[in-house]
Amino acid sequence: MSFVIRAAAKKDLQPLYEMAKLTGGGFTNLPPDRPSLTAKLEKSDAAYARMEGELADELFVLVLENVETGEVRGTSQLFTQVGQSWPFYSYRMTTLTQHSRELERTVRAELLSLTTDLEGASEVGGLFLHPNERAGGLGLLLARSRYLFIAMHRARFGDRILAELRGIIDERGGSPFWDAIGGKFFGMSFQEADYFNAIHGNQFIADLMPKHPVYIAMLEESARKVIGLPHPSGRAAMRMLENEGFHYDGYVDIFDGGPTMVARTDNVSSIAGARQAEVHDDQLDKGEKSLIATGNLRNFRCCYGAREFRGDGIAVDARAADILQIGKGDIVWSIPR
Structure with a gap:
């Protein structure tokens, strides 16, 4: 599935x-x-x-x-x-430290502050x-x-x-x-x-x-x-x-x-590792297991798939391309799985 x-x-x-x-x-x-x-x-x-x-x-x-x-x-x-x-x-958990010279004792109390x-x-x-x-x-x-x-x-x-x-x-x-x-x-x-x-x-x-x-x-x-x-x-x-x-x-x-x-x-x-690229090939056989996403706002879609970067473009497997409804020339974002 x-x-x-x-x-x-x-x-x-x-x-x-x-x-x-x-x-x-x-x-x-x-x-x-x-x-x-x-x-x-x-x-x-x-x-x-x-x-x-x-x-x-x-x-x-x-x-x-x-x-x-x-x-x-x-x-x-x-x-x-x-x-x-x-x-x-x-x-927020905080610590209050208090010291008594007479008793020569330091007490640390943990507090919860709203x-x-x-x-x-x-x-x-x-x-x-x-x-x-x-x-x-x-x-x-x-x-x-x-x-x-x-x-x-x-x-x-x-x-x-x-x-x-x-x-x-x-x-x-x-x-x-x-x-x-x-x-x-x-x-x-x-x-x-x-x-x-x-x-x-x-x-x-x-x-x-x-x-x-x-x-x-x-x-x-x-x-x-x-x-x-x-x-x-x-x-x-x-x-x-x-x-x-x-x-x-x-x-x-x-x-x-x-x-x-x-x-x-x-x-x-x-977020830091997300890479954007244009799809150059949507029939990849094998590649790096990844999360691949496309679309803006309401059209956002994301699934598991395989990717391979080729120059300034990316190749994705056919199943992922079908699920994401993308083809050559479309833009995707991806991260390793």
Whole structure:
């Protein structure tokens, strides 16, 4: 079977809704709520339609489609500039050092401080792959196709980029981190707060969350030990992000305490390594395994294929050329697989 990454359209609402019901909670960017998903697709449609190249508050939704069946089996999202419609809150882990001469003792306390440091950055998120398709490198295709999209539309994205990883969720579907902090002030379970955030945004955090730093030592051990840890299902995603040049810099999600990974956009490996070339041959037999993309905005398409650079041009295999709907003279962008 062959798969292609393409721009999402309004017709994709039902498969996105069906996948959203499979996420298991804590997945803010893909809520199992039709009106919210409809709003996302409408915002994405407007972003694909806008031809101006400057940075703005936009959302691009991509989907993974089975070429043979036409079924949508995965999705991912790109946010061009977070924190514009409402503040983008994170907790930042910091250390306060204090010294007593009388006791001859130095004490270092770890704190969680509410911050909007990451406001204005771009974000890659909303990646979900149908459980029946989690093989054959499709998760990697979903993840890395976003970086090719950024490289191809670089002016539409910020100089920093982040990725939020889902934190630890217990067997009840709750969050030890939320229960220790947010739950104390909001009278809401993690699932209720997470769902409200997915539908309405996190302005209610700004309205009600105490602004003073939280001393980590005062939290329950169940909460302390999950700060900055990804959900077990997100460990592979964290490794992929690290391979791309992202790093954990002490920022954690205000709901579940999961790590926020950050990078300079131009330093992300798949963005820095993306190469543009004109197709000189679309019948390549063997070549370097690669991700190959073409098209502008709504016409973006990306798939696995083989490439070989020849002078100032590129040769691609026939199957990839067919999936991407390209031929000699067309422009493609590619990175090694």
